[in-house]
Every structure is written in C-alpha cells, then in structure tokens.
Amino acid sequence: MLLTTLIYGQPGWTEDRRLSFASFRGWHPRVAAAGETVHVIWEAEFLGSSYDSLFYKRSSDAGETWQREYNIGPPDTGIIGPRLGCCDTIVFTIWGNDVFKKSNLRCRYSTNGGISWGDIMEIENAVGIEFQVSTDTIHIIGGKIDTALFTKSTDLGTSWSIPETLDTNSRTTNADIVAIDSFVYAIFETYPIPGPYEEIEFVRSTNYGLTWQRPQIISDIDTIPGIREDIAVDSLGNPHVCWIDYKYAGPGFTGDVFYRRSTDHGLTWEPIVKLTSVSKALNPSIAVEGTNVHVVWEDYRLGA
Secondary structure, eight states, rough: OEEEEEEEEEESSSSOEOOOOSSSSSEEEEEEEEETTTEEEEEOOOOOOOOOOEEEEEETTTTTSSOOOEOOOOOOSEEEEEEEEEEEEEEEEEOOOOSSOOEEEEEEEOOOOOOOOOEEEEEOOOOSSEEEEEEEEEEEEEEEETEEEEEESSSTSOOOOOOOEEEOOSSEEEEEEETTTEEEEEEEEEEEESOOOOEEEEEEEHHHHHHHOOOOOOOSEEEEEEEEEEEEEOTTTTTEEEEOOOTTSSSSBEEEEEEHHHHHTSSOOOOOEOOOOSSSSSEEEEEEEETTTEEEEEOOOOOO
16 A cells, blocks of 8 residues: 655655555555544455455554554455545444445444444445544445435434435446535546546535535546546545546556645635656545645556
C-alpha cells in the first residue's frame, strides 16, 4: 500500500510511502482521518487461512509514523470490498463476505480511535456497502444499474430509515457518501448520454438527507473512463474527490489518480489535479484531517 499527503500551506504533495511490508498480497485500501489520527485498512491474503482477511494500521501524527498492522477481520468468512469511516474517536468498518452470498453485511467499530475493537456485527438487508459515520449517525448508500439508494441510522446501526431512491442523470454504478453537519454528499460512476464510458457524478443534500439536489458530473465527459471514485469532507463542509482516470494511461488495468475539490459545499469545483506521475494506480481512497488531505492507492509500478 502507498500513501501520499497534501498539507495546506505547503506546496504540493509528500513523497509516497509504503505502508505494508508483508510477504502476502494486499488490495482495496481505504483511509480515514480525524484530527491527526489517520486510519488505513486493506484486504489481504492471510497465511494459514483459505480466506482473505482485513488488516488495520493507524498513525497518530498525521501520517509521519505508523504503528504496526493488526488483523481485525473474521477468521472464517473472508472479506469483500471493505469500507472505512471515522468521527472523532469512533472508527467504523463495513465489508461483504464470500460465504453467506446474501445482502447482509458485516461491520466492526472502535470507540477509542482504533486502539481496540468491538465484536463483529451483522447488518441485515443493507442497501449498499458505502457509508459515512458521524457521531452516532451512519449514512449508507448503494449504487446499482439505474438505481441509487440511501438510508441512515441514528443509533449506531440498531435501526435504519426506509431506503430512498435518489435522482441521478442516467445509469449509475458504485457509490460513496460523506456527511458533516446538515450536508450529505454522494458520488457515483455514471454513464452520461451520449457518452459510452463511466464518469464521476456528484449529488448533495443540505438538510441531513431529507431532500437531494440535482446531480452534476465533475469529471471530464469524454471517451475515456473515470472510475473507482472516493470522497471525503473537510471541517468547513467542503467535499474532496479522487478517482482513477485512464486519460493518460496506456493498455492495461491501471490508470492515474485524479483529484478535485469544492470550496463552496459542492456548488462549484476547482480544476482537476493529476496526482500520479506514472499510470500504475488503482483503487484510490481519500481522507481529510485538519488542513491535510491524504490519498492512498494500490500501485503497480513494480509489477502485479
């Protein structure tokens, strides 16, 4: 796993740094941050088991140094598409599994900043796997072909609101969501008409998810796909988005990490920034803590 950081008030991004050094492979990294504490999870092969597991690592100094990694996943069901979020000292992770083959998801959370973790719990009939946690409120969003669904819990997952279908421009897949105060932001991969390739779509609510405004596409609409999006929000309520774009990539499954932010709560957006120098990135994740922006991704410049 590789990580890079943008520090406000200092020019540019830090050099990327390696986080995992195990002999087994790792993929699907996710990053979240609160204050100067940065949390990272990833799915990886686990020696001695026939299933993948979930590994966790934390930094308490804005990513300068890192504590050892821990296996926080289940020993018997495997991991599919883990997700990570945090609010103050609450750290929450959700994942699918490859045993039960149903819509139920599993989750686990920490109330002391990732120092220790509670038991693994099950979420029945979830609308999706992408979520955001804010104090005791958890927002979940799901993106399927032609459908985007939203639901939330205000009691740390004990009960959930009736799922709501969101208005989107066209066909949508995948989804991600963040929230702060009354603002709730969601992003999707969409297939804009007449464009035949995926682009990144953004939609927002300014009243805690009660109603939603019209969506907007924030990637360049062209014949080159933008995929694997992720979103974070800063303390001022402004959204930051990253994704994989193939605009400058040659043949293959990897591309470049693109980044874009808004400074007016998603009304308008600053120009797109290309973060990577070689088109060997996949599955980026973004987090904001204080005035710092962190982006982590899978990197294949040394081979698969």
